Structures are given as C-alpha cells and as structure tokens.
Amino acid sequence: MTAPFEPRILVFACNWCSYAGADMAGVSRFQMPPNCRVVRVMCSARVKPEQILAALTRGIDAVVVLGCHPGDCHYTEGNYHTRRRALVLDALLATLGVEKERFQVRWISAAEGAKFAAAIREVIEAVRDLGPNPLGRSHGTQAS
C-alpha cells in the first residue's frame, strides 16, 4: 500500500506583486495544500525558461510562474517579456507532449491573496490528477 501521489510544485513569484500576494494569502490565513515551494525573484522576467525545463526534467511535477498583471510591472515591461517567453515555452512543451498543467503562468497582484490561494489550489488539484511527471522518470542523479 503506497501513499497517494503528492506532486512537488515549484513556484517562481515576483517580489513586487505575486510574492506580496502570497504573503497576503498567508496573512489572511487562506489554507492550501502544502505541495508548493515559492522561490522569490525580483521580476517574473528573471525566470529563464531553461530553469523551468531544468526543473521539469529533474522531476519536479509542475512549475508555476507568477508575475504582476501585464502593464503593472514594477519594471514597467518585465512581465510582457515573461509572457512572450511563456508563450514560446508553452508551444515547446506542447510539442514535446508535456501536459500544459505542468507549466502555468498566473498574474497576481499584491492585493490578490485569495486569488493566489485559489490559483495554488487549482494547480495542485490539476497536477495531482495528472500523476507524477514522466519527464522525471530517468533524471540524472539516482544511484541507478
């Protein structure tokens, strides 16, 4: 009898909006499943698709990138770059047959704690249904 599958999900959040939104969720005590780990970056545009591909091929079950609403970027246009990169990465992952739930982008402002919580719950539900990330099956460090 093995334990039910619990996905490990990596979340990149921009310092100015989404990380603050996550804080807001905490301050508001919105409860959510403990599958996500948030990594703070100054701007969602710092997130490099290579990092996302690395996470996925290293067996992380899903990656979420959170940024300010388009037009609200603290650095004026960072999240527009994030969006383009994400669109291309979407296309790449879709081509490779990776389920779209394994890479998601959400725009969440500093005030949207509830939205952050909701987004995280959605992602976790969706990935739980998908099961473990197949790309991680043969990643490079287990003593095999």
Add this chain to the structure above:
Amino acid sequence: MGKVRVGVFVCHCGSNIGGTVRVPEVVEYARTLPSVRYAEHNLYTCSDAGLTSIKKKIAEHGLTRVVVASCTPRTHEALFRHACEEAGLNRYLFEFVNLREHCSWIHMREPDAATAKAKDLVRMGVAKAALLVPLEAARAKVTPVSLVIGGGAAGLAAAGSLSRQGFQVHLVERADMLGGLTAGLWRLLPGDRPAAEVVGALTKEVTTSGNVQIHLRSTIEDVSGFIGAFKVRLATPDGFAELEVGTIIVATGARELEPLGLYRWRELDGVMTQLELERELVAGRTRYGDAVFINCAGSREPGRTYCGRLCCAVAIKNARYLKELDPDARVTVLQRDVMAFGAEFEGEYRRAMEAGVRFVRYSPSLLPEVVGDASVKAVRVHHDLMGRDIEIPAQVVVLTTPLASHAEAGDLSRMLKVPLDADGFFLEAHMKLRPVEFATDGVFVAGAARFPADIREAVSQGIAAAAKAAAPMHAGEVIVEATTARTDPLACSGCGGCEAVCPFGAVTVEKDAKGRPVSSVNAVVCKGCGACAAACPQGAVQQQGFTEQQILEMVESLAFGREEAP
C-alpha cells in the same frame, strides 16, 4: 570568497510558526545540511534577543552566511541584513526563508506536512546561501543642477521651487515667452483671476531668482547619461549648448486640439475654439451676440476616447463671460454630460445657469450641425430631452476641444528612455504610488505632459516633481540597487539580446579592443529586474543575488535534496 559556514536561525514567531511547524525538528534537520555549521531556534528572531544571538553566533562560529527562517523578506529583510552588517558580515550574505506567510499560516491544520515543507524551504535557502557572494551597492554623485523642460505653469512652478531650494535650474522653453498655454488665457477659475496675473507671479519668481537660467526658443537635441549625470544637448537661437544636469523634469504640457474637419471650423466665420475665444477676449473683443458652445468636440470618440477633464469647466466659464458681456445674447452650451468636478466647478456650473446660460444635451449618435454659408447662422441639434431637432440661432460657435499630446513627445520619450501612453501623453512609473516619477531614475513629469491638467494641478505637480528631483540632489549621491546585472565579457557573444530587453537602457553592446561586440551593464542605471539575465542564452549576463547557479541550486535542492529518494 572564503569558507562557506552557514548559520541557520529558525523563528517560532511566538506560536505563529511554532504552533504549526515543529521548529526544533527543522533545526535538527538544518544541522544535517552540508555547509551548515550552526543552527538554533528563537522565540522571536527579530527581537533584540534574536538579533543579538545572530551577531554573537556569527562571531562564535565564524559564520560566513546567515539564513533566517521566519517571516517575509518584504518586511524583515532589511532588519536582518543590518544585523549581519553589524557583525561584520556583508549584508548580501544573508538569505531569507519564509516559514510564516508561506508555510505555517497556510497549512495550519497539517503540522507534519508543514514541517516537511519547512525543511524543504530551509534546505533550498541554505543551498542558495552557500552560493551568496558579498555585494556592494553602486554609488553615483548627483550634480545639483536640474533641467526643466517646458516653461508653462508646471515648469515654472517646478523651476521656482527648485531655485528656492538653492538648486541651479535650466528652464527650457521652445516658445519666445514663458507661460505656456496659460499665457494666452483670459481669466481663470475659480475666482476669475486674470491669467496674466498668475503667469506673472509664476514667471517673476524664476526670472528674479539668480538660480534659474532661462533658455527661450530652445529645444532638446539629445540626452545621454543617467541620474546624477545627464548630458543634455540644447539647440538655442545662438547655436548648441551642452548642459550637465543631475535631474530632469518633463513639463512640456499639451496643446489644444485643432478641430480640423469638425463643425465647419476654419470654414465659416464665427466658428472658433475656446483658446481662440480667450485670445479674442484678451485682445478686448466684447460683442459676440448669440453663441453656442459645443462640448466634447473631438474627444470621447473613436480614435480619441479620453475625456479632456477641464473642457467642461472652460466652456462653463467662457459661456458665462459671453453672457455677462451681452446679457441679451442667447448663450447655449451643447453637452454630452457636464464634468464639473469639485465644489468650485459645481458652483461655477450653477453660477453660469443662474446667469442665464442654457445647457442642452446632445447624444454622440446625433451630433449637432452648424448652419450657415459664409458665416454662422445657427446650430441644429437633436434635443435629447424634448426628443426632437431644434435650431438655435447663433453668430458664434465655440468648439470645446480637449488638450492633446504634442507630436514631439515621441522624440523626447526616446531621448529620455521614458514611455508614452496610447494617447501620446507621458506615462509615469505608477499612477498611484509614483505619480510624478518615471521608471527611469532622475526623470520626473508634471502637468499636462502627463494628462490634461488645470493650472492648480499643473502647479502642484510641478512642485511635487521638484520635491522628488530635489531629494537626490540634496543627498548629493544616489545609492542604487546592488543586485544588478553584470556581464562576463569572456563569455559574451555580443548578440545584444540583453540590450534589447532592458527597459532602462542600462545594457549596451559595444566593440571591445579586439573589435568583438561585448555587452556591458551600467550598474547605476540597472534596476536589477534580471530580464537581461533571462534573455542571455549563454548566461554571460548574470543578476547578482539571483544568479543562474543560485536559482538552479535551489531548484535542484528541491528536486534531489530530500532525505527519502524522490
């Protein structure tokens, strides 16, 4: 960068964290992590006791990196960095792990899972901490001289304020006189004060103060440099001038929209704009006869969707003047809806109606029509309330057009590397939090250059911009973000991706001694967003404090670092 000896301080935050996460267990776990030399837990790490303990343990255990696992960096990072600094550790050798907002508070009913997650988060934090390097924030001298572009109300107010504070100001005006749009006006609301007086008062200050150098009939040719040290090339009647300024205030104002092709303007005698009317009033014309004002001429329609904000008040004001000049004349204002905001304008609205000005509502689907052959005879309009067309006899038709952006704003926005909005007005860094600043440091905006503003707004924005500009000039230097980007010239191919995505023009690609293109980052201009680092396929551009290696290490410590095999 010396030995890596990480100290981990896990905070109970009273029961905020400790009530859910089994903190002692997390500390035990932290002790098993590579490069961790010391770990402890505190009831409140941010308390004096906690901070003292951090400093003490840095010394006792020769810690070279500090990880605090408590609340959010957004509120407490500065505090802990300061503590590290006091213990002689570079402030950037500190890493924050959020166990409260991001763990205990959102998993209150799952102590086991929350504790496991806390271990993951601490492990990730330690992984990054081990790779931190000392950083120094760049400093730049600020020349205590300001450039104010535009000699209208906003510009004059800004220049005046700066000169009062003892700063040198270059005030650049492309016309041959100061005052901008205001100079051409008749009287101003509220209070019917002659515009000339207001302009005079604003002008007097800058002309009499020894600190303001006024450049009339001059335009900006080129701007280079950055906050503290801008180089500005000025085209003046007596040739070019090079200015060196520390800050720049954009107060270029706006223009009255010319209603070309609207309501037979420039086709029939007697059709004029508000500005043309006021100029006549200034010139002393007193006879007008029946007059019809048409509001929203050329605004709030496809192509120019915004509301001019001030135009209603202007129409109300001038309609009343005409009525007062000739009480027998029939003065009608055709409006879509009257935006007479604030107590004063609402009062003016009532005052005009009491003076006998008629307000008739028309709908944008049935625009009024100006009747006449050589000169205006009447205006035909569909009366919204009566539901039928009426014809209003008139000798004069005054078109209320909105303020529109200057065509030249585009050039200036390119020179200053600051954005314009869809209507060609300058776009501030944040409409609520940074209303008179641009995202580009050292450049500010005031008045109608941003959006149609009345004189009160223009003046207060001018003073606000002056205050913002004065801050770095008073300090004499700016200390900028240390987590800026940096290029490794040996690894760089010079492809220019970084340059293309930088919103601040901080990255430039130029040829090196060998003639190879190489990118370099101006640390003073860089705001540390990291967009360039993400655009570099090779990783030649790195964002300090968020390097590829640091982020990948966190990812891998999540993917592979667990006790149990994933």
Add this chain to the structure above:
Amino acid sequence: MERRLREIARELLARPGTLCFLGWEALPNGRGTRPVEIRGADRADLLVWNRTCHANLAAYLPRFRGSQGSVGIAVKGCDARALSELVRARQIERERLFVVGVPCAGLAGPDGASLALRCHGCRYPEGFVYDATLGPMVAPDLPPRPVEDPNIDAMTPDERRRWFEEELGRCIRCDACRKACYGCFCPECVFEASRPRWISRRDTVAEKLFYHAVRAYHLAGRCVGCDECGRACPAGVRLDVLNRALARHVEELFAFAGAGVIEGAVPPLLAFTPDDPEPYPGGEP
C-alpha cells in the same frame, strides 16, 4: 551559373582587403559537395554550385568576429536568412560581406534525385539585399511540404512525448548539432559551462530531452530550417521535427515573418507588444 560564381569570386579575391570567399567545392569522390574557404583568386575554379550544396556557409561567419578584411560568401535562400540574422546579432558586419545570391530551386534528397525534405515549401527571404546574384532570386515553385512523417500534430500529447523520448533518446550526446548550427555562436555553450552545470553528462533520456528542448528554445525565432543539425547528427535524430514545429508556432503566435526573413528584424523573444496573446489567468484587460 557556376562560371559566373567563379568569376565573381575571382574578381572579389583579386581586390585588396578581401580575406576569402566561402563557397562549395566538389567532393574528392565526385559525389556531392562540401564547404570550401577560397583564399587567392587562382583557386576560384574550385567553386561549384549544384543541388548537393547543402552546407549552410553562414555557419562559418562568426569565426570572422573581430578580424579585418571583407569576406565573400555564396548563399542560398535559407543561408541568406541565417546570414541576416547573424548580422542582426552583430556576429558579422554586413559591410564586410560580399553576398552572392544563388538561385536555388531546391536541393537533392538523400537518393540524389528527389527533393530534400527541408526544401519543400521553401520561401526565399523577402527584402534581402544581395551584392550580386547568379540569376533572379525569385521564390522557386516547390511542392508544399508533404504531410509530416511523423505527423506529430496527429498524435496525442502522450504519443508525442513517447515519440520524442524515443527519438531524442537516440542522441549520443556528441553535440555535433549545435556545433553545426549557424545560430550557436556563443563563445562557450551554456552546456559546457560548469557554473552552473545545467546538464549532466549522464546518458539518460531526461538529459537528452533537456538538451534538445533548451536548444530548440534558444533557436526559437532564429532557426532558419536549414537542417544542418540533422545533417551533422550521426545518429540520424529527427531534430527538424522539433525545430520546425517551434518555428511554426512562433510565426503564428507573433505574426513573425520567420528568422532572418526581414533584415534587421528582432527575433520575437527579444521583443513584445502589450497586445500579445494573453492566455494566462489574470491578464484579461
């Protein structure tokens, strides 16, 4: 055409300040061609042009970074696109190049007779400025690309993933693909760097997938479909399938004309417009 090519090269090489001319020469065994760098007008007669001139000579241009003197080069349509992207990326100065446009009516497939797969539906770079041509540079009337084999669009995501895992699993990690690619001009490839070590040397499907996915991403909007990577791959991995799919997506997403098609045009990943497609929650205006 061949004669004209040689004449142009000879004339160019005779000029002072000309470094070399990049073209194709016949293989010793007479079967096919290979790249040649001609130095000295007397050797211009080595140059050939025929349906087997597969090599994308633009791939050699970044080598001239930081050197002096002008370089002559013969380009097919696809090569011209690569060339103009290299110029855009500052890897070579356009002024230093003498670009000879070669009217290509499609290259030979493996059997020598058929049309090479990659040439189907080929379009010439619109608005590319040649310094000389061997004839009118007009779009050849080539048959559209046959239904892809494999037709990944017809596969379910799971089938696609399995197909790619198997296909990319054939990779032997020799890195020939990137070294043959015109667009891989980084002084040190990110996969060679050790800080951080992006990729493990271990022989696992996940590593291979990561390598090829990242390469495809780096070339998104820059790949000109010359398929030199595929030609260089000793294991016969169908790299073109991934590259083509991504190129198509990028062109559709951003109404992009294609890498290097418009001289000086910035690749989609280095630009944006506020009204880009917005599929992500929270982005609705």
Add this chain to the structure above:
Amino acid sequence: MTARYLDGARLAEACAVLGRNLDVFAPVLGRPGDAPRLERLPAAGTVTIAPRKPLLPLKSLFLPDCEVILTFRRRGNETVVTERPPVERDRVVLGALPCDVAALALVDRVMLQDPPDPSWRERRARTAIIALACTGEDEGCCCASVGVDPLRPKGADALLSPAGDGWLIEGATDKGERIVDALDGVLRKPTAVEIEAARVLISSSRKDSPLAGCERAWADAWDTAPWQDLAARCLGCGVCAALCPTCHCFEIQDERRGNDGVRLRAWDTCAAKQYARMASGENPRSRLETRLRQRFLHKLSYSAERYGSIACVGCGRCAAHCPGSTGIEEVARLLARAEADHG
C-alpha cells in the same frame, strides 16, 4: 578444432542460450536506415549479424561514452561513497566487426600499460568477442590497408563466417571454445558446401588507402600540412572522435545535484575546445587548426612513433559522418602530398 555451423534461423535461440550465464551484446537494428547499435540483449529491434558498422564502435562496450564510477550522498559534514563495479556478469559480444576488434588492441596499448586502467582491464578480461568475417561492403572500408584481415581478424575469441543462410563458427581461444561448446545444442556440423562457401569469402575492403604504409613519424607535418585549410572547413563538431573506435580520451567529473552525486567517466576529445583548457582559463589549443593537428597527428604520427602503428583501423566512420566530408584518409593523403612538396 573443428568448425561448427549456426543456422540463421537459430540465432535468437543461440542468444538465449548464451544469455543464461552471460550478458549478451549484439548489433541491433532499431529503425531501417539507421546504423545498428551494439546493445545488451534482449533489446528492441532485430539482431543483425552483418557487415554493417554499428554507430558506436565495439570499444564503447569497454569504455562507455559515460559510466558511473561511484555515487555519493552528502550528510552534514560527511559524505557516503558507494563504488560501482564495471561489470556485473561475464559478457559475450556477437558479430563484432574485424575493424572494431582490431581497434581494441590499439586501445589496449594505452589502457593496459602500467598502471592499467582497472575497469578496461576487467571488462576486457570478462568479455568474449565473437567476430564476423567481414566482406567490407561500405565505401569507407579500408581496414585491409592498415593490416587488418577482415576475414580472419586477430583478437577475436571466435569467428563467424557467413555461409549459406547461417555462419560457420570457430573458436580461436579457450574463451571462444567455451562459448562454442556452450552453444553446442543449437549448432550442427557444417556441410561441405557451407565450409567451401566460408573459405572462398572475399572482402572488398580497399587495400590502396593512403593510410597504407602510413606508420611512421610525420616529423614535418606539424608545419607543412595544410591544417589551416582543413580547419576552414571543419565545424569542430567532434563527430569523428565520437565515433572513432580508437579514440580513448575521457574526463572524470563529480556531479552533485542537491545532496546526492555521482563520479562519472565520460568521453572527451582533443577536437573539443575545452579539452586543453586549464583552470587558469589558458588554452594552448584554443584555435581549431591546432586541435585538428593534434587529433590527426596523434593518430597518424605520435601513435606510430610510440607503438609502431597508426591509431586507425580504416573503419571509415569519420569520413562517412563528417558534415564537412573530411575523413582521416584524406588527411593522410594531404600529409603525404605536403611531405612530397616540402621533402
């Protein structure tokens, strides 16, 4: 010792029999058009005992492109290390080609000299090689020019000679004899016709390659050979080295991810730019032509000086796969011409 006969039809059976006590490796054809690959049976695809060169040479079973030497886990300040044995069971390779077999002997000279490379030595000792008498149909084949007998290769433990729809099989060493005995159940006595068929085999491997008579020091080649011209065409892709049966360079790396890691031995090549780069960043062979010169002079000159024969078995892989269509044969030709011109 008498030859026995293996029916083509009973190949699978033979593999199964050997598989009982041995790891069996054989050329497996995955996809039509592709080169076969030497894989451990059972494997997807069909075992093809034919004169078709596997993509990666036989050498790769003894010096894999990448192998884990040991694994480690970091816990606090200590590190737990677990070593990995190079081979689990004794192994047998079916249908190895003579060129690849000959190449092993050349690499032995390096790997077995004192101090010997432990994993190479153990793999060699615990692997039986059943070669195929090769009729050398590939255009690139010129093993006959460099002293390899494609029909009766040295260094094999047993030999398969095509005859009819099967093969004559003869043991050449005790190890080989034991394999043949182990197969006894699936083998039969060959007919006279089959024996004759195997005897009259002819290989079309070229004897006239410029590689013939190459085994001497090319003293002047360092300066005289047209390395510049070669480099002008070379993409530095390293395919030649990746597929070469005699290239044997490797690097050893510790790779840590999170708190776990492995020590790897992975192939490396002097054709790669980083190969000669030192910790300081200094790189004596940063220029492509210097790397080309190193690679080819090592094969054609230094190796000859040191061991009396060139480090090439004429398999033709380099020429066949070079995107610039330049193989070692052409380099040898250029060396000879350069010597003629300057000598």
